[in-house]
Amino acid sequence: xxxxxxxxxxxxxxxxxxxxxxxxxxxxxxxxxxxxxxxxxxxxxxxxxxxxxxxxxxxxxxxxxxxxxxxxxxxxxxxxxxxxxxxxxxxxxxxxxxxxxxxxxxxxxxxxxxxxxxxxxxxxxxxxxxxxxxxxxxxxxxxxxxxxxxxxxxxxxxxxxxxxxxxxxxxxxxxxxxxxxxxxxxxxxxxxxxxxxxxxxxxxxxxxxxxxxxxxxxxxxxxxxxxxxxxxxxxxxxxxxxxxxxxxxx
Amino acid sequence: xxxxxxxxxxxxxxxxxxxxxxxxxxxxxxxxxxxxxxxxxxxxxxxxxxxxxxxxxxxxxxxxxxxxxxxxxxxxxxxxxxxxxxxxxxxxxxxxxxxxxxxxxxxxxxxxxxxxxxxxxxxxxxxxxxxxxxxxxxxxxxxxxxxxxxxxxxxxxxxxxxxxxxxxxxxxxxxxxxxxxxxxxxxxxxxxxxxxxxxxxxxxxxxxxxxxxxxxxxxxxx
Amino acid sequence: xxxxxxxxxxxxxxxxxxxxxxxxxxxxxxxxxxxxxxxxxxxxxxxxxxxxxxxxxxxx
Numbered sequence: 001x002x003x004x005x006x007x008x009x010x011x012x013x014x015x016x017x018x019x020x021x022x023x024x025x026x027x028x029x030x031x032x033x034x035x036x037x038x039x040x041x042x043x044x045x046x047x048x049x050x051x052x053x054x055x056x057x058x059x060x061x062x063x064x065x066x067x068x069x070x071x072x073x074x075x076x077x078x079x080x081x082x083x084x085x086x087x088x089x090x091x092x093x094x095x096x097x098x099x100x101x102x103x104x105x106x107x108x109x110x111x112x113x114x115x116x117x118x119x120x121x122x123x124x125x126x127x128x129x130x131x132x133x134x135x136x137x138x139x140x141x142x143x144x145x146x147x148x149x150x151x152x153x154x155x156x157x158x159x160x161x162x163x164x165x166x167x168x169x170x171x172x173x174x175x176x177x178x179x180x181x182x183x184x185x186x187x188x189x190x191x192x193x194x195x196x197x198x199x200x201x202x203x204x205x206x207x208x209x210x211x212x213x214x215x216x217x218x219x220x221x222x223x224x225x226x227x228x229x230x231x232x233x234x235x236x237x238x239x240x241x242x243x244x245x246x247x248x249x250x
Numbered sequence: 251x252x253x254x255x256x257x258x259x260x261x262x263x264x265x266x267x268x269x270x271x272x273x274x275x276x277x278x279x280x281x282x283x284x285x286x287x288x289x290x291x292x293x294x295x296x297x298x299x300x301x302x303x304x305x306x307x308x309x310x311x312x313x314x315x316x317x318x319x320x321x322x323x324x325x326x327x328x329x330x331x332x333x334x335x336x337x338x339x340x341x342x343x344x345x346x347x348x349x350x351x352x353x354x355x356x357x358x359x360x361x362x363x364x365x366x367x368x369x370x371x372x373x374x375x376x377x378x379x380x381x382x383x384x385x386x387x388x389x390x391x392x393x394x395x396x397x398x399x400x401x402x403x404x405x406x407x408x409x410x411x412x413x414x415x416x417x418x419x420x421x422x423x424x425x426x427x428x429x430x431x432x433x434x435x436x437x438x439x440x441x442x443x444x445x446x447x448x449x450x451x452x453x454x455x456x457x458x459x460x461x462x463x464x465x466x467x468x469x470x471x472x
Numbered sequence: 473x474x475x476x477x478x479x480x481x482x483x484x485x486x487x488x489x490x491x492x493x494x495x496x497x498x499x500x501x502x503x504x505x506x507x508x509x510x511x512x513x514x515x516x517x518x519x520x521x522x523x524x525x526x527x528x529x530x531x532x
Contacts, residue, residue, distance in 0.1 A: 046474060050485065057487035060494045067498065106501055114494040121487050141419040148415050152406045161469045162402050166416065169398055169462055173420050176451075180423035184430060219502060226509050233516045237523060246520035 013090045015232040016241055022225040029222035036215035043208035057121040060114050061205070066213040068111035068132075070220055071139060074104035075174075078146075082167035085160060092228075094160035095235070097167065098150060099228035103220050105143035111136055131185035135178055142170050156235060254339035258347030259354075265324070266355040276317050277359045283309040284367045295372050302371035303381060303432030307388075309367075310360050311421050314389055315414055317356035318396040321348065322404055322467065332471060342460040345467070349390075349397050349460065357389035373432070380441045381432050387448040388428040394452075394459035395420050401466030424451060 044062040051058040078100040085094030115133060116126040127133065149166055153159035236242050266273060287305045291297055325331040325348075334344050364385050368378045399417040403409040431444035475481040484491040 045481070048474075050474060055487060056485040057490050059484070059491055063494060063498050103505070106505060110498050110501060113497055117490040117494045121490050138419050138422060141415070145416045145419065148412055149402060152403070152408060152412050158469060158472060161472075162466065165398075165462065165466055165469060166402060169420070172458070173423075176423050177419070180426040184426040223505060223509065226506075226513075230509065230512055230516055233513075233520065237516075237520045242520055243524040246517045246524070249517055 013092045015092055015095070015236055016239070018092055019229055019232050022229055026222050026225050029218045029225070033215050033218035033222055036211055036218060040208055040211035040215050043204060043211060048204045048208050049202060054122055057118060058205075060118040062208050062212045063216075064111060064114040064118055065209055066216045067107045067114060068136060069213055070216045071104055071108035071111050071136065073217075074100050074107060074220060075139060075143070075170075078104060079167040079171045082164040083171070086164035086168065091160070091235075094164060095228050095231045096224065097163070098160075099224045099231055100220075101143060101147050101150075102227070103223050105140065105147065107216070107220070108136060108140040108143055112140065129185075131181050134185070135181050138177055138181070142174070146170070251339065251343055254337075254343050255347045255350075258344050259351045262348055262351030263354060266351065272317075272320065273355050273359065276313055276356050277363060279316060280309050280313040280360050280363060281367065283312060284371070288371070299372035299436075302368060302373045303377075303429040303436075305371065306364055306367055306381060307385075307425050307429040310364070310385060310389060311392065311418070311425060313360060314357055314392040315396060315417055315421075316410075317352070318393075318400045318413060318417070319410055321352050321393075321397060321400045326404055326471075331467065335468065335471065341464040341467070345397065345463050346456070346460040349393050349463070352397075353390050353393040357393055360389060361385045373436075377432050377435045380435045380445070383445060384428040384431040384441075384448060387445060387452055388424045391424050391448070391451045391455050392421060394455040394463075395424075397463040398459055398466055401463045401470060404467065404470040424448070427451075 040062065044059055048059070048062075050056055078097045081093045081097040081100070084090060085092075085097060112133070115136070119128065120126050146163055146166055150159050150163045153162060233242055233245075284305055287301065288298055291301070322331060325334070335341060337344065361382060364381055365378055368374075368381050373381060396413075396417050399413050399420075402416065403413045406412060427444045427447050431441040431448070434441045434444055482488060482492075
């Protein structure tokens with residue numbers, strides 16, 4: 001079987017073959033994202049009942065929780081790509097890491113934003129120094145640091161290796177940071193607010209949240225593939241196939 | 251290996267002592283930052299004691315971060331960093347020596363100054379001792395972690411601010427447990443758990459950080 | 473059905489600002505990200521073509 005050979009897999013690691021492959025995938029993921037969003041919003045707004053405690057403000061959950069999940073998930077995936085790029089020296093892995101970072105940072109910001117707007121009617125305040133909120137804020141800093149380091153280095157080879165190393169350092173440190181924030185939060189009990197106020201979430205609520213998570217996931221894949229294509233074009237702008245592509249597209 | 255380590259430490263200390271000004275500037279910064287807080291939040295003793303450990307620790311974080319810029323830059327400019335890479339000794343050992351010397355010059359003075367500032371903010375007795383111990387364990391971790399960031403940002407434009415962005419999130423655990431140790435004592439608990447964790451950070455980072463910093467230097471000088 | 477009228481739907485039981493503030497900003501950000509990516513693609517293509525033209529002029 002050709003699928004099991006190393007050559008089969010490594011051909012996708014070449015930017016030139018990956019470029020059209022990614023291009024074929026994008027419409028599928030974009031379409032899935034759109035469809036799932038419509039379904040998720042319908043479930044979230046029209047099927048899921050009003051929460052007897054929080055009223056309708058709880059509907060923010062259907063984007064808040066998926067955004068928070070995606071922000072963490074994308075960070076892990078980004079670091080795996082960065083590590084692969086550093087260890088195996090494959091350029092495409094590093095490009096994928098670079099392509100994921102802005103979208104991950106955006107989801108982190110959105111998780112904070114929607115969290116603040118959810119917190120106001122629920123807890124009576126936009127922000128509490130809760131362990132989860134604080135961790136999310138730190139995650140945003142980590143994303144911004146990664147992107148800032150990339151942006152500051154002109155030489156693409158140094159940029160990819162330096163940011164790869166930073167991602168690795170980040171991976172080692174994230175559990176420690178998370179643990180320390182947890183500890184800090186239990187030490188200062190006064191500031192914490194119990195988020196688990198809905199012990200039995202209605203099945204429809206859970207489904208809506210899950211559908212929205214998959215919608216965000218598909219969106220993130222589509223956007224990351226689109227961005228990685230741009231990075232490939234920028235990095236390979238002197239290659240003949242890129243020039244031919246640009247001339248055709250006029 | 252020990253010879254190489256000792257040689258680097260002595261060399262860097264000599265260089266640092268020749269330019270005494272830098273050591274003092276760093277210490278002055280630490281003192282000024284801490285002294286600004288009573289002016290900002292008011293002179294009430296209870297408030298100040300409440301925030302004392304956090305203030306001293308954040309100030310220590312900032313001043314040790316500011317000092318990082320000088321960790322590799324002069325060796326980078328005069329080319330001796332490239333000599334280091336070609337040397338027969340493993341680079342992590344030399345880097346560890348540089349970090350150690352850097353801490354002796356920029357971290358240790360902060361630790362020695364901290365009790366005075368702690369007294370100013372109304373800390374006393376056991377809390378003061380825990381503050382010193384936590385700084386003694388924690389500030390080397392700051393230098394070790396910071397060395398990785400300093401290596402990555404070596405020679406970049408706007409390196410200073412970028413370094414802050416990279417390094418400060420990594421400092422959070424040290425801050426939490428460092429300031430937390432003093433808080434624990436003040437509220438009548440044991441600080442030993444906090445201090446043991448800081449010690450664990452110190453051991454862990456002194457094992458890993460020199461390698462990561464060396465890798466960062468190799469990337470930056472490539 | 474949760475809502476008896478559209479105005480009730482938009483009012484969100486008094487939490488309109490929070491709910492629509494969250495959803496609005498989220499989808500705005502996603503739309504802006506896509507638009508920015510499209511613009512960046514046009515710019516990249518333009519730059520590649522310009523580089524190619526310069527290269528040809530040098531060769532001639």
